[in-house]
Amino acid sequence: MAFDATFFALVGLILFFALLAYLKVPGMMATALDNRADNIRDELEQAKRLREEAQALLAEYQRKRKEAEAEAAAIVAAAEREAAMLTEDARQKTEEFVTRRNALSEQKIRQAEADAIGAVRAAAVDLAIAAAEKLIAAKSDASTQTVLFSNAIEQVKTRLN
Secondary structure, eight states: OOHHHHHHHHHHHHHHHHHHHHHHHHHHHHHHHHHHHHHHHHHHHHHHHHHHHHHHHHHHHHHHHHHHHHHHHHHHHHHHHHHHHHHHHHHHHHHHHHHHHHHHHHHHHHHHHHHHHHHHHHHHHHHHHHHHHHHHHHOOHHHHHHHHHHHHHHHHHHOOO
């Protein structure tokens, strides 16, 4: 029997497969593939868990953002209310100040009028006294002055007693 190259290739192939079976290469390949599948499965589970955590964090941050926006809106509304109250208070105080100033000015005007009227009256009295004095001095003689003087002294005596 003549052995050609095909026969030797077949024998080599059979020996190769026998060697592979003896060394348990298919089991090692299966184990390696199973290990790799397990690693991939673990990575997928870890990725799924990380995705869920990320979604939970995203939901929490969105909730916190909404709360912060609501709090900011409440702060702005409170500031607007406070500004309105301060504006109203300032307007009211300004009106009260103007009213007090007007009343004070009117009082000062009335006082100035009263002072002016008093000054005019005093000037008129002084003028009337001066005119009466001149008139009496011009019309009275020594005997009239003596009679008036003695009458004045008697009135003083009666008032002192």
